Amino acid sequence: MRTTELKRKLDGRTFRGQVPCSVSKKRPELGPLIEWDDLGVFEGKVVQSIFAQRLLGPESFRFCRKFCEMSMQAVADLLQVDRRTVQRWESEESPVPPWAMLLVSKMADERSKGRAVMRSWLRELADEEGRPTEIDVDVA
Amino acid sequence: MDPEEALRVIRGLAKANRIRLTAHADREAAEAGATRGDIRCALANAANIRRSGRGRASDWTVVGPDLDGDDLQLALIIEDGLLVITVY
Numbered sequence: 001m002r003t004t005e006l007k008r009k010l011d012g013r014t015f016r017g018q019v020p021c022s023v024s025k026k027r028p029e030l031g032p033l034i035e036w037d038d039l040g041v042f043e044g045k046v047v048q049s050i051f052a053q054r055l056l057g058p059e060s061f062r063f064c065r066k067f068c069e070m071s072m073q074a075v076a077d078l079l080q081v082d083r084r085t086v087q088r089w090e091s092e093e094s095p096v097p098p099w100a101m102l103l104v105s106k107m108a109d110e111r112s113k114g115r116a117v118m119r120s121w122l123r124e125l126a127d128e129e130g131r132p133t134e135i136d137v138d139v140a
Numbered sequence: 141m142d143p144e145e146a147l148r149v150i151r152g153l154a155k156a157n158r159i160r161l162t163a164h165a166d167r168e169a170a171e172a173g174a175t176r177g178d179i180r181c182a183l184a185n186a187a188n189i190r191r192s193g194r195g196r197a198s199d200w201t202v203v204g205p206d207l208d209g210d211d212l213q214l215a216l217i218i219e220d221g222l223l224v225i226t227v228y
């Protein structure tokens with residue numbers, strides 16, 4: 001099977017991977033063509049590495065956010081911060097806090113595996129309504 | 141195919157994930173910090189289209205919003221029911 005190398009440079013680290021490719025019979029001059037799903041698998045492996053190795057940085061944060069197909073505003077709402085705060089993290093005006101990096105990379109890692117537990121938790125946490133005011137706890 | 145029809149076809153194919161990228165376009169997109177999500181978003185919501193010039197490696201140049209609403213320009217061809225992104 002023919003493959004081509006994909007590369008992403010994030011925060012001074014280079015992520016590399018070989019993905020299958022094809023060549024158009026009608027337009028061979030275009031060179032290797034990458035399937036959409038294979039590109040998704042590659043990006044998924046990148047976010048899995050970011051999460052597994054607990055990498056921290058503005059470009060990695062942005063990559064994970066975008067892997068989740070979230071706008072700055074959407075991630076800001078989920079993390080309960082201002083959109084401008086997210087913008088400052090991503091433009092290196094202020095460092096990405098480890099807690100935000102961890103949550104967003106975890107969301108991306110889960111999404112790459114077809115899960116959304118962290119995203120659901122954060123959505124529930126951001127939603128103040130519908131919370132019980134009296135809770136019985138079982139101490140037996 | 142006229143530009144209006146091409147735009148409709150492009151949006152539809154993008155929503156169905158019927159997309160391929162040349163390795164060259166992928167490199168350019170990665171250097172600009174654009175992801176798969178940005179490309180799909182721009183294509184699925186493309187607002188402007190024009191024919192690419194003669195002798196170019198693409199038939200159409202489209203502009204649409206990325207995930208943050210910023211304009212993203214892509215050159216592509218439509219081939220066998222697939223969008224082939226040739227230039228970012």
